[in-house]
Structures are given as structure tokens and as C-alpha cells.
Amino acid sequence: MRKVFSKPKSLKSVVFSYCPGCGHGIVHRLVAECIDELKLRESTIAVAPVGCAVFTSDYFNFDITEAPHGRAPAVATGIKRTNYDKFVFTYQGDGDIAAIGIAEIIHAANRSENITVIFVNNANYGMTGGQMAPTTLIGQVTKTTPFGRDPKKEGYPIKLCEILAILEGTTYLERVSIHNPLNIVKAKQAIKKAFQCQINKMGFSMVEILSSCPTDWSMTPIEAIKWIDEKFIKCFPLGMIKNKL
Amino acid sequence: MFIVIINSKKCKGCGLCIQACPKQCISYSKQFNKIGYHWAVMIKKDACTGCSFCYMVCPDICIKIYEKAN
Numbered sequence: 001m002r003k004v005f006s007k008p009k010s011l012k013s014v015v016f017s018y019c020p021g022c023g024h025g026i027v028h029r030l031v032a033e034c035i036d037e038l039k040l041r042e043s044t045i046a047v048a049p050v051g052c053a054v055f056t057s058d059y060f061n062f063d064i065t066e067a068p069h070g071r072a073p074a075v076a077t078g079i080k081r082t083n084y085d086k087f088v089f090t091y092q093g094d095g096d097i098a099a100i101g102i103a104e105i106i107h108a109a110n111r112s113e114n115i116t117v118i119f120v121n122n123a124n125y126g127m128t129g130g131q132m133a134p135t136t137l138i139g140q141v142t143k144t145t146p147f148g149r150d151p152k153k154e155g156y157p158i159k160l161c162e163i164l165a166i167l168e169g170t171t172y173l174e175r176v177s178i179h180n181p182l183n184i185v186k187a188k189q190a191i192k193k194a195f196q197c198q199i200n201k202m203g204f205s206m207v208e209i210l211s212s213c214p215t216d217w218s219m220t221p222i223e224a225i226k227w228i229d230e231k232f233i234k235c236f237p238l239g240m241i242k243n244k245l
Numbered sequence: 246m247f248i249v250i251i252n253s254k255k256c257k258g259c260g261l262c263i264q265a266c267p268k269q270c271i272s273y274s275k276q277f278n279k280i281g282y283h284w285a286v287m288i289k290k291d292a293c294t295g296c297s298f299c300y301m302v303c304p305d306i307c308i309k310i311y312e313k314a315n
Contacts, residue, residue: 001248001312002311002312002313003309003311004295004310004311005300005308005310006310007306007309011306015254018305019257020257020258020282021259021260021261022304023304025304026301029306180265180302181265181298181302185301214259221260221261222260222264225261225264
């Protein structure tokens with residue numbers, strides 16, 4: 001029997017702590033497959049965020065360090081500048097990168113640090129129980145916006161890719177989604193291009209991945225991927241935001 | 246012919262593979278597994294075309310696909 005598809009070598013065979021239907025597992029697999037295909041497993045140092053993905057060091061089979069909340073791009077800068085032959089990427093959620101860590105990401109991008117950022121956007125603070133995040137959609141009900149997000153009180157969703165696109169230091173920015181197999185394939189291609197950008201020393205690259213959070217959205221996993229298709233993508237349009245490759 | 250093996254110990258019964266399968270080959274088990282979920286099982290083994298949609302959407306990476314020569 002020939003093996004056609006199975007778990008990539010960069011992932012350990014453990015049960016993830018994520019809820020059923022969570023998008024993090026799919027993003028983990030895509031990142032691990034890209035690392036395997038580019039043969040980077042021995043030279044990778046990843047930086048884990050604070051959030052649901054805080055235990056990524058238990059799941060990935062390469063070196064990972066933990067950063068204070070939101071400071072992963074700053075930690076990655078230090079690692080990359082001292083170990084310039086290593087492959088360095090950060091894995092961050094939307095509460096980490098777009099709220100507390102927005103200063104670090106903007107300055108790391110502006111300095112054109114040769115790192116890659118994997119930004120998983122699920123429109124709320126997942127680990128703490130589903131409070132409003134900067135990326136929460138207008139009208140979306142969360143634990144801290146029980147009547148829906150009102151732009152007069154809570155402002156508008158932050159589109160981080162578009163903010164970073166006006167900076168001269170950024171090289172590759174793309175927004176993808178993982179709500180169906182076609183978009184999962186596109187997401188993998190985007191992650192691979194972003195990794196290639198760092199290997200070729202072209203500068204800062206980031207991939208924003210729209211992911212599902214069924215538990216905190218109070219939906220079934222299937223309703224959650226339908227919600228991404230119907231509402232999430234309307235607010236955060238998919239596609240290439242910037243490509244200087 | 247393709248053989249899909251689903252790890253019953255890791256599956257959390259989210260149902261994404263059941264919804265993604267174009268031939269409706271996958272369904273829920275009747276029993277619970279150790280972590281307390283109805284896991285996914287293959288019910289129509291002959292209908293599988295090896296498209297790998299179930300593998301792609303599985304968030305817990307508990308699906309393996311093998312090809313067996315006829």
C-alpha cells in the first residue's frame with residue numbers, strides 16, 4: 001500500500017488542546033507541510049504567541065520559543081538578527097497581533113525584518129472566552145458586545161494587512177481563508193510563498209488566515225465555516241494585498 | 246482503490262470531513278471515544294475516490310489515506 005496523505009513530520013502525534021472544528025489545527029498542518037516541503041525542519045525557530053496557540057511547542061516538532069503577549073515580532077527580530085542563517089517565523093492570533101502587539105508588528109514590518117508572520121484571525125479573543133477583539137465584525141455578538149459591535153462605541157474592525165501594505169518595508173502580504181478545501185490549498189500556497197520570501201532574504205512577509213472559532217461564536221463547526229463564507233469574507237476580502245517578490 | 250484510516254482516539258467529532266466528502270462516505274460512530282466524542286467512521290469504503298478533502302479539512306489531522314493497487 002502506498003501512503004498518499006498523512007500527518008507531516010513536523011507535527012508530533014499528540015491530541016491538540018483545541019476545540020472540535022477549530023481552525024488552528026488546519027493552519028498547524030499547513031505550516032508543518034510547508035516546512036517539510038522546503039526542508040527547513042532542522043533550521044527553524046518559531047515564536048509562539050499568547051492565546052489559544054500558546055501550546056504550539058507541544059505540537060510542532062521543531063524549536064519554538066514563547067514570547068510575552070503581543071511581542072512575538074520583537075522576539076523574532078532578536079532571534080533573526082543573531083541567527084541570520086535560521087528560518088524564523090511567528091504564529092500569532094488576532095488578540096495578540098492586532099490588539100496588544102500592534103506596535104511591535106508595525107515597527108517590525110517598517111524595519112523590513114526578514115521574518116514571516118502567520119496571523120490567524122478568528123474575530124474574537126478565543127482563549128479567554130470570546131470577548132470582542134479589534135477584528136470583530138460590526139454587529140457581531142461577543143461576550144463583551146452582547147448587542148453586537150457598535151462602531152460608535154467600539155470602532156471598526158482593524159484590517160492589519162491593509163495597514164501594513166502602506167509601509168515601504170513590507171514585501172509580501174496576503175489574506176487567505178480555510179473554510180473549504182479550495183481555500184485551504186490557496187492558503188498553503190500563500191504560506192509557502194511567504195516562507196520562500198524569507199529564504200530569498202526579500203524582507204518582511206505576512207499571511208493573514210481567516211479561521212473559525214465555533215465554541216466562542218456559539219455555532220456548530222459547519223455553521224462556523226458557513227459564517228466565514230457568508231459574512232467574514234465580506235468584511236475581510238481575500239487575496240493578495242501586496243507582493244514585491 | 247483508496248483506504249481511509251481515521252484515528253478514533255484523536256477524532257473530536259467536529260463533522261467537517263462528513264460535510265466535505267463529495268461521495269458521503271463518512272458518518273458518525275454510535276459509540277463514544279475516550280475523549281468523549283462520536284468519532285468519524287468510513288461507511289462506504291468502495292465509493293471513496295481518494296480526493297483527500299477529508300484529510301484537508303480535518304483540524305485534528307487524524308486521517309490517513311493509502312492507495313492500494315487492484
